[in-house]
Structures are given as C-alpha cells and as structure tokens.
Amino acid sequence: MARASEKLAASTKPTSSPIQPHRELTTMLGPPARSRLLELAKTSCAVFSTTFNPTCKRTGNKILRQRLNGASIADYYLPRSRIITIPDMRRRWNQYVQTKEAKALGIDPEEYEFVDEDEMRRLEAVEYKKSRGKGAPKKKKEKVVERGKKRK
Amino acid sequence: MRPSPRLLLSATQQLSGRGFQGPLKVGGYVNGLVIRDNAKRLKVAEAEDRRRALKYITYNTELPLKARLMAQLELTNMHLHTRPTAVRNRCTSAGRSRGVFREFRLCRFQFRQQALAGDIPGVRKASW
Numbered sequence: 001m002a003r004a005s006e007k008l009a010a011s012t013k014p015t016s017s018p019i020q021p022h023r024e025l026t027t028m029l030g031p032p033a034r035s036r037l038l039e040l041a042k043t044s045c046a047v048f049s050t051t052f053n054p055t056c057k058r059t060g061n062k063i064l065r066q067r068l069n070g071a072s073i074a075d076y077y078l079p080r081s082r083i084i085t086i087p088d089m090r091r092r093w094n095q096y097v098q099t100k101e102a103k104a105l106g107i108d109p110e111e112y113e114f115v116d117e118d119e120m121r122r123l124e125a126v127e128y129k130k131s132r133g134k135g136a137p138k139k140k141k142e143k144v145v146e147r148g149k150k151r152k
Numbered sequence: 153m154r155p156s157p158r159l160l161l162s163a164t165q166q167l168s169g170r171g172f173q174g175p176l177k178v179g180g181y182v183n184g185l186v187i188r189d190n191a192k193r194l195k196v197a198e199a200e201d202r203r204r205a206l207k208y209i210t211y212n213t214e215l216p217l218k219a220r221l222m223a224q225l226e227l228t229n230m231h232l233h234t235r236p237t238a239v240r241n242r243c244t245s246a247g248r249s250r251g252v253f254r255e256f257r258l259c260r261f262q263f264r265q266q267a268l269a270g271d272i273p274g275v276r277k278a279s280w
Contacts, residue, residue: 060213
C-alpha cells in the first residue's frame with residue numbers, strides 16, 4: 001500500500017509550489033508506520049525527560065506528582081503566641097511599671113501607666129449616669145418566687 | 153503510627169480547663185470546634201507522607217495485587233482525623249464554618265466588619 005501511494009505521489013507531484021499543506025501530504029503518502037511513531041514518542045520522552053508509557057499503564061505517578069500540602073493545612077489557624085494585642089501590651093507594661101526594676105530606673109508607675117482610654121471613658125459615662133440617677137438597678141437580694149409550670 | 157483516639161477528649165479538656173494538656177495552641181476565636189479542627193489539621197500534616205505513599209501503592213497497577221490490597225486496607229484503617237477531607241476551613245475570628253472566604257480566613261460577616269473598619273489591608277468598599 002505504502003509503495004503504491006509513494007509512486008502515486010511521485011507521479012502526481014505538483015511542481016508549481018514547493019510547500020504543500022500537511023494534510024494533503026499525509027493523505028498522499030499514507031500515515032507513518034506505528035513503529036516509527038513509537039520511536040518518535042520514545043525520543044521525544046528522552047529529549048523532554050518525560051516517562052515513556054505507550055500502553056498508558058497506571059503507575060500512580062500522579063500521586064507522587066502532587067504537592068505536599070500538609071504544612072499549609074496545619075498552618076491555618078493563627079498560633080496563640082503570634083497574636084499580641086494592645087491590651088496584652090498594656091497589661092505587660094503595667095506589670096513592669098510596678099516592678100522594682102522599673103523603680104530603679106526612675107519610672108514612676110503613676111506617671112507612666114498605660115491607660116486604657118476607652119475604659120476610662122466608659123467608667124466616666126457610668127459615673128455621670130449614676131449622678132443623674134440613671135445608673136444600673138441594684139440587684140435583688142430576695143429570691144424571686146418561681147412561677148407555676150409554664151406548659152404541660 | 154495511628155493517632156490517639158483520645159484526641160477529641162484532650163481537645164475538649166483543653167477548652168474547659170479540666171486535665172491540663174499544655175498551653176492552648178490556637179489563637180484568635182477559640183471554641184471546641186476550632187480546637188477539634190486544628191487537632192485534625194495537625195494529624196493530617198503528620199500522616200501525610202504515609203497516606204501519600206499508601207495511595208501511590210494502591211494506584212500503581214504495576215505492583216502485585218496483594219500489596220495494593222494491603223495498602224488500601226491500611227489506608228482505610230488509618231484514623232479518620234488523618235483524612236485531609238475531614239478538615240474544614242473555619243473563620244479565625246468567629247469560628248463559623250460556613251461562608252468563609254479562603255483568602256482572608258474570615259466568614260462573610262467578620263470580613264465585612266473588619267473591612268469596613270479598615271483592618272484588612274487592600275480592601276475597601278466598592279462604590280461607582
């Protein structure tokens with residue numbers, strides 16, 4: 001078959017343009033032999049350093065190719081030690097100010113105290129409300145008498 | 153190699169303060185579910201290599217059938233907290249499991265609040 005097609009190709013070779021579309025060439029010459037194609041695949045694998053697997057066997061390589069993501073999975077939540085908030089710093093500083101070390105350095109705890117301004121403001125507001133008689137009600141000392149059963 | 157079945161118990165103990173298990177490892181918003189999820193994550197990371205190797209053996213048709221079966225069995229017998237599909241992304245500042253943006257690790261409401269407060273860099277309300 002191949003030889004016949006080659007002859008046909010030789011006899012009907014057009015001379016007008018040297019470049020022909022690829023599809024026409026293959027139809028004229030017939031498809032390349034399977035062994036040749038295999039060889040091509042093999043050399044291409046050698047060149048591009050990929051695995052030569054003509055029978056498409058399942059070797060599980062795709063499992064090995066996947067990235068290991070355990071570290072990123074484990075690192076989702078913030079560790080407790082990494083979060084230092086302003087209240088933490090305030091607490092630590094106010095503790096430090098009270099120490100003998102700080103006194104030795106001449107740090108006056110009254111003067112250098114880290115004040116929580118929001119809390120100050122809140123307490124002031126509470127005082128102001130109390131002075132106007134609008135404070136929180138006092139807690140009842142008597143035990144509240146329980147009502148009867150709500151529902152049956 | 154199998155993780156301890158007392159994993160969950162230790163997590164709940166950590167939260168309630170009974171039976172001190174060392175300092176709490178999770179920061180941000182913490183509740184039992186967050187601690188449990190974090191414990192799962194640690195176990196997943198620990199068992200990852202083993203799981204990957206076993207999976208490779210089961211998937212490889214070149215290997216003898218018995219070895220593949222054994223690997224499959226081993227995989228199914230591993231503790232359920234070593235499965236990577238068991239972990240769930242939770243909101244780091246509310247603990248919510250649904251509607252969590254992966255990029256910010258926040259649920260939609262926390263994201264909105266923090267973004268409006270300007271706490272998330274590079275995010276601002278769109279207006280046109």
